Amino acid sequence: QVQLVQSGPEVRKPGASVKVSCKTSGYTFTSHGITWVRQAPGQGLEWMGWISAYNGDTHYAQKVRGRATMSTDTSTNTAYLELRRLRSDDTAIYYCAREAHSGGSTGFDPWGQGTLVTVSS
């Protein structure tokens, strides 16, 4: 079955960087785009960006543009999110999710289990 398994929790100080991985299995990696969404404690869902697993094209939300970099490794079917110059308001659970259908579907399914990133001095 299709699975997205994310790396473990991270703690960073303000100004540092973090890189979260999302290892996929059970489907043709290059056929589905990947999106990254975060959720601050007790809050709603915030879209961060999207990457094509086919050619590496990326599109970022305005809020994180310039601080976030999304990438993929087709040899290991893994997607990555790096976030730099971390601030306390970056503390959140970070999720990766796969386009439910190839070719740019509306919905995303499945989602990774989430990675808690805590930014604290």
Next chain:
Amino acid sequence: DIILTQSPATLSLSPGKRATLSCRASQSLPNSFAWYQQKPGQPPRLLIYDASSRATGIPARFSGSGSGTDFTLTISSLEPEDFAVYYCQYRTKWPPALTFGGGTKVEIK
């Protein structure tokens, strides 16, 4: 920017009742709409895509409808496992971008 407003913020209902959740867009949108369910400590789960198509494995009691600026998720008869937070989401095709609503919590009355 597109804004999605979900209402009500909280819906208190008994099992077996019908739940109607609303998502209103700040401008008229095509049907690139999805709905998700999220339970505590879990990632979101896709319920509906393209405004009215049920995702794989989703029970028939969940249905989506709407067009333009008003989209609705209906749960025809609430089961105990349906009490959760529900989010609507719009996707622009290109460049790809997602917008989420603020969520509706469906709680047991």
